[in-house]
Amino acid sequence: MDSETAHACYDHSPTDIVYNIDLFGLNYYTFILLNARTMKMNDIRQIPLFAGLSKAETRQIAETLSAREYPAAVLLFEEGEIGNNFWIISEGQIEVIKALGTEEERILSVLGPGDFLGEISLLYQQRARSASARTRSPVKLFEMHPADFENLLSRQPTFAFQILEEMSRRIRHSEATTIRDLHEKNRQLSQAYRELKEAQQHLIQKEKLDHELNIARRIQEQLLPQELPSTPGWVVSAAWQPAYAVSGDFYDFIPIHPDTLAIVIGDASGKGIPAALVMATTRSMLRALVKNETGQNKLSPGRLLKQMNDLLVTDVPGATFITCLFALLDMPSGKLAFANAGHCLPVVCQDGSLIELQATGMPLGLMPGMDYEENKAMLAPGASLVLFSDGVIEAHRPDGSMLGKGGFYTLIKDHSSQPGLIQLLLTSLSQATGKEKEQEDDITLVTVRRIFHDQV
CATH class of the missing domain: 3.60.40.10 (PPM-type phosphatase domain)
Structure with a gap:
């Protein structure tokens, strides 16, 4: 019996369910496992990354994915850490953050349902995270381990192409963000330079005024009885x-x-x-x-x-x-x-x-x-x-x-x-x-x- 037949059995009344389970010679716990796997496959089919895969491939992927749930404001990983997982977002939002905890901290992007993260660190030789990730809201994730991720890439050229396409888009976005940040920093640097020059001029004027006041005081003291x-x-x-x-x-x-x-x-x-x-x-x-x-x-x-x-x-x-x-x-x-x-x-x-x-x-x-x-x-x-x-x-x-x-x-x-x-x-x-x-x-x-x- 395939999973779709088991799912059809689950749509009946509790009495019918027990009857049908007995009919196919299945015990109750085996049925529950098949039903959970079916639900996971349905969730996976909603993810654009896996939309073009066959039922058999989807079933195989479902066996490699682990469901995870996290509350809001949880740090999933930090920039520079060695990456060992690939995540796909089912529900909720995740912030991708550069330079977390420093004066240079900035949010690169906010990922939502259907988006994925962790692929760059898996493809990169040292597998170091290029940014930090933190949950913005409660999230549900599917997690895939490195070996399963590499096998999937080798089996599914379309999947690999989609991953590369998304990576290319993110790199372009990152470059645009970096260029925008550089322009802003250059503007701030120019402003700081102008303010520094003004401050230097004010300091020079103040020193000149202080010098002139000291001279004026000495002259005034000379006017008083010596x-x-x-x-x-x-x-x-x-x-x-x-x-x-x-x-x-x-x-x-x-x-x-x-x-x-x-x-x-x-x-x-x-x-x-x-x-x-x-x-x-x-x-x-x-x-x-x-x-x-x-x-x-x-x-x-x-x-x-x-x-x-x-x-x-x-x-x-x-x-x-x-x-x-x-x-x-x-x-x-x-x-x-x-x-x-x-x-x-x-x-x-x-x-x-x-x-x-x-x-x-x-x-x-x-x-x-x-x-x-x-x-x-x-x-x-x-x-x-x-x-x-x-x-x-x-x-x-x-x-x-x-x-x-x-x-x-x-x-x-x-x-x-x-x-x-x-x-x-x-x-x-x-x-x-x-x-x-x-x-x-x-x-x-x-x-x-x-x-x-x-x-x-």
């Missing part, structure tokens, strides 16, 4: 810390007479190079006016700031201004005359008490015709005069709160009677704001301390 005044009975100190390479802050000490010292501190609005240029202009203009006023009249801080303002209104860009405090110190007596153009109020600290020195006046360069109030103060032995820029009181603590005048005044009171007041204030300021925190604004400090006669 030596501090040294007068018996007085200790003068200063600190200048830009937030960037250059600063809008400045200070100056200008000897007027052997017993008189002009003390200046200022802050140009903004930061960086624009503020530094305004600072340089202001400092040069102020020195020229001091020299001119000293030769003609008795120097007056209020009148000097008024002249400075009228000159700067026409010389600085719109919305730019300069805060400035100008003071004259008579060192033998300790008398201080001062005027303030919107700068932070200077303070005098003595015996633990602190006094702000107030004098009203608009910042320089905003409006013409402004007047500047002039006031006086006395620095007794043991007193310290502290001048500072707004970068000091506007510094932030690690919790985000601003140090403010109150916080800074506390630091002054704590250290005013100690030697090296400037350094103590800078150290305390750094500790208060956090050593790792980036400086937000330019910081300038000037201290003038009158010492007792027995300390001279």
Whole structure:
């Protein structure tokens, strides 16, 4: 009895099946085996690769094929492995992947029912897999071993031709994919080269700018006093810390007479190079006016700031201004005359008490015709005069709160009677704001301390 007769028997009722089995002298298990083989042959006939084979050849192939089932996302084999099986897909989909698990990973193709895989590694002498295969969905496969595959090729020229035809198609597809990948990589390489050239240009420009900023900083540092005044009975100190390479802050000490010292501190609005240029202009203009006023009249801080303002209104860009405090110190007596153009109020600290020195006046360069109030103060032995820029009181603590005048005044009171007041204030300021925190604004400090006669 052939398999088709057995299959016909299987189409009847269970009673008829048993009857027919007995009729042909078959036991039940033999019938089940024949029926499963018939079902496999029907599946095989649906595969285009075997469509042209005879029933006898199909039956022979069915005996060599093993059914396999795999869930989704299973790696059937990896690229480079030694191949020893040929698979035909009955149901589901399989991804063919090149360079699996690397940055170059790409899917070459997705195979479905009727497609086959593994033939290249069987035909290749070393039988190494040319790509990896992974199930995209649950799949049903028919598996053929190398010896059966080679026998089939030798027996069926048509089958061998179909295999070669499919291999040729896949090679052409692989070549097209490779060429497309090469074009894409070439495009990416060209883009990377252009970006590299741009980055090099930016780096060159940055290095050039850094070099120019370093030169600008050295020039600006040369504009500041190179030596501090040294007068018996007085200790003068200063600190200048830009937030960037250059600063809008400045200070100056200008000897007027052997017993008189002009003390200046200022802050140009903004930061960086624009503020530094305004600072340089202001400092040069102020020195020229001091020299001119000293030769003609008795120097007056209020009148000097008024002249400075009228000159700067026409010389600085719109919305730019300069805060400035100008003071004259008579060192033998300790008398201080001062005027303030919107700068932070200077303070005098003595015996633990602190006094702000107030004098009203608009910042320089905003409006013409402004007047500047002039006031006086006395620095007794043991007193310290502290001048500072707004970068000091506007510094932030690690919790985000601003140090403010109150916080800074506390630091002054704590250290005013100690030697090296400037350094103590800078150290305390750094500790208060956090050593790792980036400086937000330019910081300038000037201290003038009158010492007792027995300390001279």
